[in-house]
Amino acid sequence: MDTSTSFKPSLRLIDATMLVAGSMIGSGIFIVSADITRNVGSAGWLLFVWLITGFMTLTAALSYGELSAMFPKAGGQYVYLKEAYNPLVGFLYGWSFFTVIQTATIAAVGVAFAKFTAYLIPQLSETLVAIDLGFIAISPAQLLSILVIVLLTFINTRGVNSGKIVQTIFTMAKLLSLLALIVFGLFAIKTSVWTSNWHNAWTMHSLKPDGSMASYTALAALGAIASAMVGSIFSSDSWNNVTFIAGEVKNPKRNIGLSLALGTVIVTVIYILTNIMYTGVLSLHDIAIADKDRVGVTASQQIFGNWGTIIIALLIMVSTFGCNNGLIMSGARVYYSMAKDRLFFKRVGMLNKNSVPGFGLWLQCIFACLWSLSGKYGDLLDMISFVVVVFYVLTIIGIFILRKKMPDAERPYKAFGYPVLPLIYIIMGLAFCLLLIIYKPTYTWPGLIIVMAGIPVYFLIGSVKEKTGADPPII
Template sequence: MQQTTKPIQKEEAEAKGGFKREITLFDAIMIVTGGMIGSGIFIVTADISRAVISPANMLLVWVISGFLTMVGAVSYGELSSMFPNVGGQYVYLKEAYNKMVAFLYGWTLFLVIQTGVIAAVGVAFAKFTGVLIPWFSDANVLLQIGSFSFSTEQLLAITSIIFLTYNNSRGVKSGKLIQNIFGSTKLIALFGLILFGLLFGVNDMAVEANFSDFWGASGSPTSVPVGLALVSAIGMAMVGALFSADSWNNIGFSGDEIVNPKRTIVLSMVIGSAIVMGVYLLINLVYLLVLPMHGTAEATTVLGQGITAAANDRVATAVAEVVGGYQATVAIALLIMVSTFGCNNGAILSGARVYYAIAKDGLFFERMGRLNKHGVPAFGLWLQCAWACMLCLSGTYGNLLDYVVFAVMLFYILTIIGVFILRVKRPDLPRPYKTFGYPVLPALYVLLSSGICLILLIDKPWYTWPGLIIVALGIPVYYLAAHKFSKVK
């Protein structure tokens, strides 16, 4: 016990001499909400609707996603109050299990999860910029060498990633300023969209189609799945909803930069998650009030296409067109630009703190464990930037993200189980906050999330096995890293 506590105290003391505690509760909430709201909420509802068929089941997917997110947040709160250190989930896994399990999380985070999200969100930002400035397009190729092409869309995505990395390398104050501005702007705009849709966008045809047969097929050419088929459909549909709500835990990565972290981290996760999931539910309700759930791709109007056949799955854009025409569509494009830009800022700010913690454990380049004169892990920021830009160039980030869906959920489950393990393994450690509803709520989280993983394992093996392979490849890398970087500590 004593050997485990001393390194934590040592790291905490070192961090206090370098990291600057400048993230307040408001800043932390903006990091949580800004990191969660990217482009997913504007598009994933189409795919969810195709999977579960009925309007009621579509909303049920978002309710379950909200429940899991909130339970995850209150469960992580206990861990963050025990270990309010830079690295967040990496530290929790290390303390509950061992360094190898924690490294596998950090390895997957760097290789695909965080960098893949940064690349994907950067490209989403560029795509919606292209709605306003058509020059930015994947069809506008600047360079072609064999099968490799470099477009203006990729150029803007990479430029935005580099700019945000540079800004964050100048200190946490610079990073949180952008997060506060863009985070609050997108929340205000989203509430405006909800209010505008409820006041002016309600469509009688959509209301009749969606709510007269709320649990039924609602105009779909296929019937609503029942029994195990329905459970499977909901499980697969959960992927889009959960990943639209992901990154609520990223605030824990910055533990040593947070004012009063034992209180602030858990409060920001719970408050931020509650705000976002409430907004998501209201937005999906607006979708159902404005557009019929089912339509056909051959239809010439957005009402005819409905939610399931919305062009490029851009449900929010279709809703905007119905409510306010071209001007509203432009407003939505601006909103998504703000949303994705702020989302990427939060992802870039948070990720490098995990690599810092890994380096401090002697499992990554020693320079990753250093802070620059502004008190941030700049080398980790720029290495993360370089790999994310490479993923933008490769065009494979979308596939990589699909592959690690299972792995990400697996690490969430392991971390929540860690609450139970540490209650037994480290009962002596102070717990300023204890998990609400323990042991029932965290056990329910583990049960439901494990069920979703099992469904994916059976019904979407092409998603699960590549993710497991990526995690497994980290095992030999761990031993190589432990040998190569063994000088630390």
Template sequence: MSENKTELKRSLGLIDATSLVAGSMIGSGIFIVTSAMARDIGSAAWLLVIWMVTGLITVAAALSYGELAGMMPNAGGQFVYIQRAYGRLVSFLYGWTVFTVIQTGVIAAIAVTFASYAAIFFPILDDTLFQIGAGFVFTNSKLLAILSIILLTYINTQGVKSGKIVQLILTSAKLIALFALIILGIYVGLKTDILANNFANMWDASKTVLNPDGTVTVTKLAGTALLGAAAATMINSLFSSDAWNNVTFIAGEIKEPKKNIPRSLFLGTLIVTIIYVLANVAYLALLPMQGTPGATSIFDGGIMFANNDRVGAAAAGMIMGNVSVFVMAALIMVSTFGANSGLILSGGRLFYAMAKDGLFFKQATELNKNQVPAKALWVQCIWACVLALSGKFGDLLTYATFASLLFYILTIIGVFILRKKEPNTERPYKAFGYPFVPAIYVVITTGICLTLLVYDTVNTGLGLGIVLLGIPVYYMLMDRKQ
């Protein structure tokens, strides 16, 4: 079979697409970020409100994306939507940011998380293979992280059927495990007074800072300071709820995409939102909100000071004791491996769409004998491995989170723009609650971004810098084509 095919085959159904949405969203974040959020906000009620608002705006965005997906059921998703509304430069800046940081950076971060939890079973992974100076250390775990990216890329080059089977199995496994943690956690927790104590003064917010000398500084929060802290810490829950849009990248391989993409976006984001809120209820039922840094017991560390922020492992420890360390490590390994499978599957399709538009390597338009864009997948693999090797992905992701939110806002505004520019274009699905639901997303997310500009100016500025760096690259590409 020829290697130069350029049209994808539609072979994914609604269950496959929904599995990709949910599987890509659930990585390691839900098991970790609640600790940092608890320190930032110090209130059980506000903690749940932040997770619920995160879910609300994520579902609102998914419902709005459904209209665009129905209009443009082609590979590339958000890249295609942005180009239709704003033109090639803005769409390139989105694709540039996704390739350099967002998609590849997340893949690298998740692979390293997978390897770090594998080290719980195989301590040899923490051993150093070699070191260059004081700044670069190459461990066995980094090698495993890179090998996992390569393995998943290879699996996804063997055809979309191979990728979807892996994705469906791993997503099912982690959903079952998460529901078990939630049900057992709430059941065990309700036999104690922990949940009641956490909600005794549930609206009293405060920021807790662990000082270098081991002491703790607690600052009460109210008014604008409270809103600022809530918006700033929401980055954690938003990051944990991200990647739901990846299903739009593979629109060219979904059966009946005008119906199935909107449905999968809604179902996937709703399922994960419910799971995330309930998981936090389980944490609050099992562990005190407050805690003591360096505590020798799981209970005394609380949610705020769970060991290495592993609040999921701490909660499981309250249910199962010492064996929970290994149970949670296995769960997170399955969760992260499954998330990366979905991210790798979908990311290659975005770069395939960019290449077809002349905005990426020309060879990325080619499909292999299994009718997948293998060269696009391998380019993504190489850069993700470089980021994993460098160890700089964490910083890059912090910078890119702000940029990612901006592109989400632009895409949702695109629904309004295209309604005006193309009123007669077929829309098999129209955004639910238009114009209110899309407007709610834009208003809330814009407010978060403006707050971040004030409270986290350095990281937001660097995020904008990564995006703007794509402008000269774009014009270099255009000059080369002339």
């Protein structure tokens, strides 16, 4: 096999920043505000949910800057957890990442691309059946999702430069398109709608599809905020993908932390402005009952009339295509690091002639395609938000551990606001997880089962290595 021995640092600061922003912005910003509004019932609390999510995301990103500067190599969060705790904790993250977090996200974003393509080409609708195998019916949308995943995987096996060109072009396009949507939306604001939405903006209640409301007790209100944040956190996730590809970033000790800060700030500002625009062109009731939660489509129709559906469909197609490229590009680097630690298939830890983990990319592709066919990725992604935040909290606690464990280690960049801001994030993250356990247990236990299933796998791998001295099977 023709393999290269090391990654090639090819990504500039702008490329790394576009990877952060592009991996964050998928279809969520056009959809999840409907569920948030049903949970909190007012414009003020809708924005508060996005603001608190943005604060948490930015705080985590600034904290990760210290870890990325300490360990500027492929693997990112997997490496940080392994170094701060032990190989088991790192493996459980990598296991969850491969089985659901990354692969199911790739599937969900791929199907979102296909769903909005169907606005332009109805024959690709998710409601149609393209292939009926008896035990499973496959829609044209699922087939298109698979085609896109395979195409982007192929592009990324051609080398990091191929992936970065797609990433930078599509992220720039969607950022400019989103800004244009916001500007046109702000000009289209209806005074009566704005005034109505922002009257009693801080009175929280649930908003039912029929327009009725139900008030909360103080503790239940916190549960409603946590429930609402499931969507905003999912929409703001994947910002850490740039840390997985650190081995291919130029001057990673500087540029990883800087790209994390720049990318998360850009996306947070855009998300806040988008929701301000929503509250200016749509009533809260219209946001809450948007068809299939597609708030972006409803808002675009108000702004652009009959052209609105086509405009937003094109925007989301660009957004999801670029998002999936970033997810596919970065994900395989985690499995590569696991393989180097003899915790995954040996071939996943090999680079192809283009200096990228080609086998890992195709293995990730297969699992993502299977999730696309399953149709269950959406439920799992809601449930995995809990696990994602748990791992973020553990990673940020790891900063405190490593300060004690490796006091003399080189730290070109130190966590901004340490120890106050990281501590605030830890408290907020734990509160979010605790409230979900109390009020939305269906969002918690499936994710925990997936993580815990990795424990016997880890010890089985260890047992095989101890008895035979061999790596996991070479495929």
